[in-house]
Amino acid sequence: GPGTCMRLWTEREHEQRPVQELPEVQRLDLSEVILSLKAAGVKDLKGFRWLEPPDDKRLHDAIELLTDLGGLDHKENITELGKQMLAFPLHPRYARMLLAAEKLGCVYQAALIAALTQGRDILIRKVDRATRELREEFLSERSVSDCFMLMRAWSYASKNNYQFQVCKKLGIHAQSARQVKPLLEHFLRIAKKEGLDVAPKTVDDEVIQKCILLGFSDRLAIRMDGGTLRCELVHGRRGVLARESVVHHANMFVAAEIREIGNREGEVQTILSLATEIEEAWLKDYYPDDFDTSIAVVWDPSSRRVYAASQETFRGLMLTAKRVDPPPEEPAARLLAEKITDEEIGLKHWDAKVEQWILRLNLLAEWCPEFELPAIDEDARRHLIESICMGAFSYKEIKERPVLPALKQWLNAAQREIVDKHAPERITLSNGKTPKVIYSKESAPCIALRIQELYEVKQLPKVALQKVAVAAQILAPNMRPVQITQDLESFWRDHYPSVKKELQRKYPKHAWR
Template structure:
């Protein structure tokens, strides 16, 4: 233990809070010792009893280095009383009491032991980062504590966390007051909490002042060069102390180190990288004393790991790699973004741990105010597929309704659920029901398999995928590869798409690179084969930057692919997916198993298909790059793809770009040709066969076609000789409804018949006249066209009889009485009424028919004409002698008395000598 650290000043309050209750929110500044000392306080106070204290760390570097520090303080070696467990590295034993773990490890523990029976305390460290898995772990531990493990204790710790929302979320039942007394040499205060919330302890620590310096104006140069200039200024100004530089990733770290080494410094310095992909012995160099002034260039792992002694200056690039859902790859990808003000404060604190320091922020003060106050929780910006799979394994089937600290976007949850169902990890009831249309056949490709999937739960494939700590796309590929004996090649394919693009995007001036790259494009089956050859070239030339550049290969990306590939292969190997012979062979050449013979090529293509089946594409024709996808989507295959002759393929990347016409174009990349038989073999539950009747607009006829669909996407069609009479009639009727052809026999009289029926239904609803809407018209036509296949046959068919059958016999008799075609005029003529197509007007009232008559012919009219048993007056259009409309009236006697005198003089002047006006 190190009792000189500031956190020990509130030691009694920390212990008392977790003695009296089982939840705590603790805020203490960077370097105060909460990560290393709080677990020891709780262990020595006996709060874990005979169980372990699990300390969650957001990064592997932090878990390993902190565990080493605490083990040293307690006089043991890592793996004894104090240990750590991260992916690929487990330093624990039966005697381990304090275990530093990444969030994913705790979630694996929960899968193996739903009650965490050997864990007494769970500490969530650096919770302000709001990693996706830390939110999941918090929610699951909270649920466990409320149900089966009320004795389980938990605390959330951070330097910059707003503790109020967390305390309210945890809803502690502790009766301990939420106030604490100030301790000597430290100012400890409590945050006010609503009744029943968990206690909040806030320690202000004992840090030294840090001077913050901003840029005077925005610098457009690369941030790597700016950071090197800041280091040069600090060193040459003679300011004492080591320097910590924050960069977003390994590429920027290496570039910054190169710039620093090229700078003219007044003294020798030790420039050291620090990031999660370094070997542990190289990471340790950043924490160990050095005879030279240290310049540590790190990712944000340095925000949360053990304090690096001697740091007096922080140079902050102000950016970090942030995980966000990448629609192009269908997974979460790291994007470089500006950090929040809270993260900047966390980084600044690293300069004031042991002495006064300075923080150089490579952005302006005005720009600082425009940054978000805190990080957006990862659960609200990331792909949730892996989380959904995990929750289902724990029996939580409605992730959107789970008790989250911050709820994820329901659409993101739905997208993840659907992806898991499509990949075959979760059973999907959508394909177990036969929703056959009348007159058509729908045959599931594998009824037995469908019936087995009776709930939205993990399938055997899903349980296998769960064992692999990878994105579900990649774990699905590996599960398929284990079955087909090509795990090394599938692991390489997963590595090739899990990071940045391996191949440079070429411009018009890069023809020589494009020609050189043709060396890698021997296969037309998959763009992955091109990438595999390019990677192998880079590997063979030892990732030489110069040689890789000649072929348009990112040498550093190729090197990262190698590392990722080995890690994925190690995961597969630990799960027993890799055959011994294949594993050893893959170390020499991961392509060797996939290039020969042809049957092995197909095996790998099937594995790629399995991971990206939701991005299945069907070419509209081989003469175009235009393709259809599921859910009505469409896009275009990228011209540089080698898969130019396949009618069916999966796209590993889907990218939206804006065209010159300002329209969004969807580009389909990293294509892999597939065959329908492979889909039938691998995803039988998601294929449906249906015989449908389609209208051929070119030949103006109905064709019966057998369609094979993957979900809603037609992947195969085959014309049938026989047609179903009722279905063909419906198809012709639908084609007419859509305006694909006209029917001369639906003339004015037929349309007036329909309008009369609809008007009676609107004006006299008590008579129950059936509505003659589009659906009714189409149904009548379908009966008329039964057994027909040609448009010319339909156009020659008399349809009036079927229209009459729409009404009951007595309704046909009533129709002429209620809505007559004509009205009798006083001079003995029968004048035709014109019924409107719409039975109701804009106000929703029944729409009166119209009668057009000359004004001077109305003076013999005693009463205004009505229809529908006198309820509806006819709309009388009064016309001049030349037929031009003057005015409309629904009450001729009233018009004659009030409005006519005003028109009379005008009309007599305009039409002299014309009878009575």
């Protein structure tokens, strides 16, 4: 009859499993493949004829790693170091470590670290107090690297022939420790084949720390504060240093292992483990071109003021910051303008009159392109706000600044005259009245007058070289609209008699013709 299938996962997990796994190119590290392609002369990785094209993020991550390791330059071309790394049938990270170890004289230690970081952690994380105390007594002589503790743990297990009970006393996973030896031998054979000196040597801790840095510089991290284990990493990432790490005192370190852990709320936390303390001076020795110094301006919402700091960064990770006072004018003005645009703060004198002037200019530029007037679009508006904010560093300094005079400097004197003449703020009617013109994107320019103020006016003026008729909003004595028209002659002839009859009854004290 049929056999029995024993699934070692829950029914719920089974229902959530995909029908089939993603292709390896979609889920595995591509750095080794990309290094080979670059060595073969492939320039356009996206245009390469992949059997299953990887997504852009996986390509980006692999190129970023290879660049950090020195296998590719910043133009994504393979370097001499990259060609040397390719000679090793290993992940580029470990090839880089072995090449560095040859120069530093610690190939054996580098091979052991590579072997220890390949498989399951040989140290059991959750142990009782007695085991933890014994482990600290036997293994925690040095606290600059978790890798050193692993190396001592493996050495202890190896000397005791991986006996289960002996390893258990220190919380060492005997079987995992046993599996390290063939991996170590594998790495040593590869190194020896490439002409490296694999003989065990006694070296200073600093030598091994530098070697680890050269293999894991893409995982450089800095503690965000002394009170928590939160960290910032290069390339804008964040994580948390593992609680079991022995380098809690270190401000700067590299993590040989990064794992993501999800919680019940669906949030993912990045845990940094197998950490090794690093000194900033080593970064400057090995990666001088990856440092950048810049001045950053920031907005303080409580004081509503711009502050600036000179920052030194390494691959986007801020190492030091020193306050700059006063801040640089242009970035400060740009940031103040951004806050105004986002309506966090406002200019008191940027009022309806200012918006009307901008509309007059923009509409006239549209109606009469022959004038070749420079319209004020969103980019120009931001530029003008920046010019108003120039030289200021706080909201207090800009809130009362005049706006319209600054905006008018957008035009030369002749252009300002054209705007005033052909898109005037006020127009003169035949009865001598000079009402204000309201301009709008959605409708014709419009004046608003009570009906008595329009007596003797039969035609409305036009603006923009007589191309655009002005509309009149005719108001009752109570200032409520009666009608909007661009044809006053028709209004007087066809509509006024009935309007007059109705309004005269309501407002008998007003003059009616």
